[in-house]
Amino acid sequence: MTLRLAFMGTPDFAARSLAEIAAAGHEVVHVFTQPPRRRGRGQSEQKTPVHQLAEVLGIPVSTPASFRDPDVIAHFASLDLDLAAVVAYGQILPQAALYAPRMGCLNLHASLLPRWRGAAPIQRAIMAGDTMTGVQLQQMEAGLDTGPILLSETVRIKDSDTAASLHDRLMEAGALMWPRALAALERGSLEAVSQSSDGVTYARKISSDEARIDWSRSAEELSNHVRGLSPFPGAWFEMPGEKRPVRVKVLLAEPVSGEAAAGPGTVIEGLTVACGEGALRLVRLQREGKGAMDAATFLNGNSLPAGTVLD
Template sequence: MRLAFMGTPDFAVPSLAELIASGHDVVAVYSQPPKPKGRGQKLTPSPVHAFAETMGLPVFTPASMKASEAIEVFGSLDLDAACVVAYGQILKPSVLEAPRLGCFNLHGSLLPRWRGAAPIQRAIMAGDRQTGVQIMRMSEGLDEGPILLGEVMGIRPDDTAASLSDRMAHTGAALWPRALAAIERGGATPTEQTGEPTYARKITPAEARIDWSRPAAEVDAHIRGLSPFPGAWFEAPSAEGPVRIKALLSMLADGSATSGTVIDDRLTVACGSGAVRLLRVQREGRAAQSTDDMLRGFSLPAGAVLG
């Protein structure tokens, strides 16, 4: 099939690789424009953009797919279908209807649960035990299209957003050849979404701060769901004043005290009920490290109160 691929982050790269390996003719790759990164603020292409260039594929990075010029170029590609994975832009009906067979999206949840921008993070943060990946026919509404193919996946007690995203990216990529084969032969049977939808709104910096007064299971899920980005954080006391520290991995632990109090020498912290042990952390301006390594140079003894 003659395809366009539309995606931006690391999550989308395995899908593009699978489409190429399956022998499809990917005639255009769309990705978000390069962004300034690092100390020098050098313009850096997205992971999908960079991978597409290594594969010799033409890359388009319009600032907006709503612009008439971008829509015209897309319509001129004479596509059979477009495959979309975490592209990061809303597509107008004129774009969705341009390919002969339509536009199809790989989404990281069991729709209609967690429609929207941050389904993987929100599923972990909510304490969900399972999630999934689904390919749907795109419609004008936000993640409202009918489902063509999907696979249910478990969420492990030690999953972070990063580890779950990695598994979902590869499981989802493997669905594309089957879905496109069914679409091409006219054998795809879309299933309308059923049930009450929930929405995975974008993660905001304000909600990243850890609230130690919540139950330990909720604090643990909050930490893992925001790891590695943007990272759940707290303030720790020091002689120079409060130090911001990100918690990147945690586990449930035994113990009780006033919420936010460190209760042992392994950085186990009391919550509203129960406790969590922090396993991996990142001090402001430092690299991520194990809690044991941090405690060798930054003291947080039992009795310290975290904010």
């Protein structure tokens, strides 16, 4: 028996799951994804990764601006689905959509719920200094990531992980969960476990202001801050420029032990910067309007003598 389902997702993280579900032989009758956006220097309209893969697989695609549109919900209900598989879709589904498929909607979430409910669980886990995270399949309900858990996979966060590297490992682990979960659903052997009410945290979206480096924090905290925001949106600071301050992203940094004999934000030597506790060595940077470069290359084109104060 194969399940008749719709897939709802948008970025690369979701496309990997769609590929696994299709390869497992299930009948994916429709894909819903975000509308094409204008991107790049030429501002050309680009389809989402899920949209592009669906076209390769020959699956019909819809890109509704809002899933709350009654016509969109009616179309969704008319598909006569066993299930909807949801991965980083980018829209909140109304209750009428959640219960339209016979088995409801299942969502893949990149954390160990109830920790890091919400939009940015991968970044938040690293920024907070977590050592473990994971991916979970949950039965969706009206609350934000509050539904019961159906399947879990734990993933260790390495000291060297950035948001990008952890994203890729969670993407792979999550994609491989779908065939197991769908097979168990067919057998009626997938048990739902309610989430604990303890340890609830929210992974709100990261603003540009929050990404700014606060040099009064400890070097260890700032190392996590940098890793959790690398490569996007990127932790950043401003350095003195000829006419105005210049924004610089830090893509990789490492804490330096010992007390820094300078105020927070002061360049000690090279690209080692004093923090509220310890110092941070900047390893890879990206000046606005330029490509990413290592510290030595950055210093060749940018003068940051000892004593310079970064904001």
